[in-house]
Amino acid sequence: MSENGPTFATDPRHAQVARELYAAARGLPLISPHGHVDPRVLADDEPFPDPARLLIVPDHYVTRMLLSQGIPPDRLGVPRRDGGPVETDGRAIWRLLAGNWHLFRGTPSRLWLERTFQTVFGVETPLSRDTADEVYDAIAARLAEPGFRPRALFERFGIEVLATTESPTDDLAQHAKLAADGWGGPGGRVISTFRPDNVVDLDRADWHDNIGVLGDLAGEDTATYAGYLTALRRRREAFIAAGATSSDHGHPTARTAKLSGEEAAAIYERGLRGEATAADAETFRAHMLLEFARMSIDDGLVMQLHPGAVRDHNGKLHAAHGQDVGGDIPQATDYVHALRPLLDAYGMDARLRVVVYTLDEHTFSRELAPLAGGYPALYLGAPWWFLDTPDAMRRFREAVTDAAGFYNTAGFVDDTRAFCSIPVRHDISRRVDAAYLASLVVQDRLPMDEAAQTLADLAYHLPKRIFRLDKAVT
Template sequence: MSYSIAAHPDRLLPAEPGVREIARSLYNRVAGLPIISPHGHVDAVTIEENLPFPDPAALLVTPDHYVTRLIHAGGIAMEKLGLGGQTSDSREIWRSFSAAWPQFEGTASGYWLRQEFEHVFGLHEEPTEENADRIYDMISAKLGEPGFRPRELFKEFNIEVLATTDDPLDSLDSHAALAADPAFAGRVLPTFRPDQYLNIAHPAWQDNVERLMAAGSGAAGYTGYIEALESRRRHFVQHGGVSADHGVRTPATLKLDPSDAGRLFERARAGKATPEDCEAFEAHMIYQMARMSVEDGLVMTLHPGSYRNHHGPTFEAFGADTGHDIPFAVNYTEAIRPLLQDFGTAKDFHLVLFTLDETVFSRELAPLAGFYPSVYIGAPWWFLDAPDAMLRFRSAVTETAGFSRSSGFIDDTRAFCSIPARHDTSRRIEAAFLARLVAEHRISEERAHELIVDIVDASPRRVFKL
């Protein structure tokens, strides 16, 4: 039987027939399990209001910096892709994407998009310059169907839990509405994301802190700031939140005396903080976030290692999250030690450590997770959430930390329609890795079947306290 690339039942499974047969059996064991997505960036309003998705370009091209960055690298100006609030014709954006489609061969983005075209939109042909308008019209027609609204797709995708990423001062009204709606069976959970309130180098930090403290207890200074953060975390817990996420430049942590932290805080509010002050204060606040997680139970996730807005002119013209965030090497062992000295063995504290530096997986994260009860290894993220990188991750961490110390798959996506493709990919990769261990007589096939269920389903529930 002939299949398209995206429809082949053995896609991503091992090429050797005997190993592939084992992997196929393992994949089939978990293919139908519900999707647990404990970290992502889909807006809860999208699910609550259940409005139709926008046009094809606004859904699949413009908001996806994986896509726009590669088109831009091929010579297409950013303003022609609708970025930075620029008004661009959606059909023209789609034509640029279709012309650039060959550039996506071999990339994770190309794989996700192929899966979406085939399994979500029912398309069985590749985008080209010649068929761009026809495919645009086909997707547009699909977007207009009643069954293609976010809530209907939530059910069709078999999503059980979907975590969003939210500003500390968000009212979380959409989350409350979904939780109270008897017609909606899924769970949409908020995630506390305080980066712009912790990083005093952020341009909006002073304004954010003033708004934060106005919503707090009324206490002044650094004490009021800390109390306000604690209060907002409680608000998230009351609305079903299970985790607090931190996007930081480095994983540095620092325990400061409250008086020293207070002096740093006041210098920052006065606009007099030095670069060294910024680094010290953020490192101290990550330590404080860990302390708060020990107290309120929110799982703490740490996402360091990205040089944000690498190209200044692009940032000035088009803003953040437009494709020029570039990974750099990080040091976890020394940087995270002050936090782990006090909280690494704290009861019920869960700390999930992510990286964009693959060398860290085997050298630092696996050994840390192999000792500290609090530490879990975050799944491959961002530039690493690709088939080959997922295999490298599993191989790098398992020999030291085993299977139980990893987070389970994290899709970390704004692209709602790519969620099933991403989770399916992870399940296939886990099946491929386990099949090799079975074929090499390193684990039994019976045990592999138990492990893959734990990796796909039990791990994210356990790590994120679901």
């Protein structure tokens, strides 16, 4: 990654200290403990497709901005649920983006893409309507080179560990292939993450079918609640064998609840009969977070909690193109009351680690930082999704450091499907943290040597330790 780039500093002295701090952390390996890269990309190690299919079609940050200006996803090559026709000419898709590049002024999407063009592909020509073909051809030429295949880029990016995300109904075949090639398994470079939402959320139309697949893969009878819990434990064992060190839970809210076994079984049975209400679904999700915390204490998986997204708010977009295409919207989220049942039960247990993320940045200083500063089991995750921007990263540090310090935070997670953006996102995070720490140095609030060590910890050592990627469970 190039040393040149934004300093996110406000004056020359601040900028100089930020550059010195950043230079000390720039070469550290990348730890990517939470993300959504398709493991098939690395398992198959096939050349990437054309620039548009690599950088535009799967990037819902890009496609949602264009949709907001009346450009439908069909014209950008986003597949339709009904298999209907969409644009397949990569150059036409690229020209459409370039012709509307002004829409991205000041956005993180522009920053990430421009830095990707420059630092990954070595393309310095600014994108515009007039240069669209020039930039497209330069990137396409790079993609044809052996050094730009996925595993070669993985090495060049300096990624030490990359975690993908799969559900309990995934047979983990891609991870088995990676392990056979020496890339996966415990201590491997590519590992899985256990995300059970599709077998926990009774509101899902496919929940009942998923429960059947869960039982088949686990070899357990999921027609009973007891069998369901056993099946989940069996699948967690399979994920741990595939290298997983964490689970991930993307619930609508952060609510947790402690039910008796009989109460939980009654809701589960209503779900099997198709009689569960929305209230049942919310209560069951809340209860299962406590169950998963108990399982984590037993098997060591770090829990990640991603609440607060109203999924598929844009119903027409979801109907046409499905999930994860830019139709989700943040909502206000309570943590103080919602997490209390879980923290009452397990918050003081040093064997448990819960990393909490938020889309509601108003909660950083009011709720999350004090909670992380008061419970050994709780850590703050990086700003997530709409908040993983330079300004929001800075606001995060300003909001949480007073109450939680640096060492109750869990480091940066790129949370991306866009493989080629991973080094750029980590680089931006390191630059922002360097600028924040530099502000403390120039105010004589932190010595330079301590600031440098803190930056190294935030960038590398903390995520490696907290996500148990060093295999040292403490």
